[in-house]
Amino acid sequence: xxxxxxxxxxxxxxxxxxxxxxxxxxxxxx
Amino acid sequence: xxxxxxxxxxxxxxxxxxxxxxxxxxxxxxxxxxxxxxxxxxxxxxxxxxxxxxxxxxxxxxxxxxxxxxxxxxxxxxxxxxxxxxxxxxxxxxxxxxxxxxxxxxxxxxxxxxxxxxxxxxxxxxxxxxxxxxxxxxxxxxxxxxxxxxxxxxxxxxxxxxxxxxxx
Numbered sequence: 711x712x713x714x715x716x717x718x719x720x721x722x723x724x725x726x727x728x729x730x731x732x733x734x735x736x737x738x739x740x
Numbered sequence: 741x742x743x744x745x746x747x748x749x750x751x752x753x754x755x756x757x758x759x760x761x762x763x764x765x766x767x768x769x770x771x772x773x774x775x776x777x778x779x780x781x782x783x784x785x786x787x788x789x790x791x792x793x794x795x796x797x798x799x800x801x802x803x804x805x806x807x808x809x810x811x812x813x814x815x816x817x818x819x820x821x822x823x824x825x826x827x828x829x830x831x832x833x834x835x836x837x838x839x840x841x842x843x844x845x846x847x848x849x850x851x852x853x854x855x856x857x858x859x860x861x862x863x864x865x866x867x868x869x870x871x872x873x874x875x876x877x878x879x880x881x882x883x884x885x886x887x888x889x890x891x892x893x894x895x896x897x898x899x900x901x902x903x904x905x906x907x908x
Contacts, residue, residue: 715890716885718777718889718892721889721892721893722896725892725893725894725895725896726896728896728897729900732843732897732900733900735839736836736901737836739830739839740830740834740836
């Protein structure tokens, strides 16, 4: 399987996905 | 050491952190949004203009800006008294703000380590700054490219957590 980071578009989508998960963790942990 | 926590020193360090951060991430995005996607479109005889001149100069400012960003960033966290709690992701202090900026700090640290210990050594091989057998160059270039892409990916949540702290 091709590494998703070979595509710039997938790189940005992954970055946005990580951001959403992180924001939810920060919002709901404490 | 009191002068280091003077409000004006806190401001100066923040400004230097932003300046060096713009230099770092600006060049990171230049590599990923401009240079890497367009290299295949450049005729072979013109490629050395990028690989021998532009890329080495960009990499110089890129890696030293990365180091400066980390130094000023850690100094800023220390000045503001949250270096430890933020690196602990707010677990001890039970603080969402510490967790938020802590995520950004860890992403930034991982990115800077990537710059110095993965991207730079492999770019030196790929660009011929250090001598390696020709057959080793494509693998080195690929590792450098993927590490650079990893940093582009991490720059998105990193910058978010840096500017989102006031929301917590």
